[in-house]
Amino acid sequence: MKLTKIGHPAIDIDLAYATSNNIAGKRLYMDSDALLHPDAATALHAAADILQAQNLRICVFDAFRPAYVQQKLWAVLPDPEFIADPEVGSDHTRGIAVDLTITDQSGQPLDMATGFDEMVQQSHHNRVDIPVTAQQNRLLLLGAMALAGFQHNPFEWWHYSLPNAENYPLING
Template identity: 50%
Template sequence: MPFVTIAPPTFDVDLDLRYATADNLTGRPIFARPLCLLHPQAAERLQVAVRLAAAQGLRLHIFDAYRPPAAQWALWNALPDPTFIADPRIGSSHGRGVAIDLTLATPDGDLLEMGTDFDDMRPIAYHGDTSISVTAQRNRALLLGIMAAAGWQHYAFEWWHYQLPDAASYPLVEDAAMGPALM
């Protein structure tokens, strides 16, 4: 089943695919090109989330979606902590195309305060952390509400990570199955 490319104008989102840049926890690009892909069922639920965010006067700002196995290994090699990075020998929901890392932004593209940046691998990035500002707590709750209403599940240790229910039931996808090389 071919994955869906997530990009404007079909998806009214902002793309900031950090793993195609050095602005990520590895300090180097781990994708050769910025391409945002999702399983068709995840893409459908993302469209619902886009509409729900728009109803709040907001946009979705995407950091990551499908992640090829080589990229998962690069992250694991940089931080082999299963709290934050799925062991590539087991596979991740990103490697199945049913996970997305994102935040909320204003219509002008300004990111809402979330208490940490994307890929901040400390307990302060946990959804339930209350040491962050009340504004950031409220924004995390708003993102959680939008994504939950669209049918996504949150990951308790990363405020930015959402996945489809029963993510492990979807098959892992090798990047070769996606067509032209992603890496």
């Protein structure tokens, strides 16, 4: 499967696993390119168009994730609520998932109440015990991503994937 490099004028790339500032505490990616299955890349570009019309941008934290990285993350946090079991595979290892947030035109992230990969209850969608502004920002992200064809992960406000994952094979890479 040939993956597509994410490239859009309203999308910034800040891969968390290309640095040591992540839940593993070490650099897991040697490359800083964000790749997706072509179907997911097309949908992400559609979401970026929706947000760009509102003078907003997308910042991508993770996209395609090689199986060896999935195994390393599972070793750090073997909790299927937050990390997919590498024996099963994840939507990231299929190239159809993206972790992201919304930023303003200057690249400043909108308030989402918790950070990316902050594995706490407040990171779940539909939380009413977070500031109203964060609830609104999460709904804005959810709306743009849903209109573009993505579904959300109920436990992670930042995680979106294409539906019907079983139609997409795991990608070795």
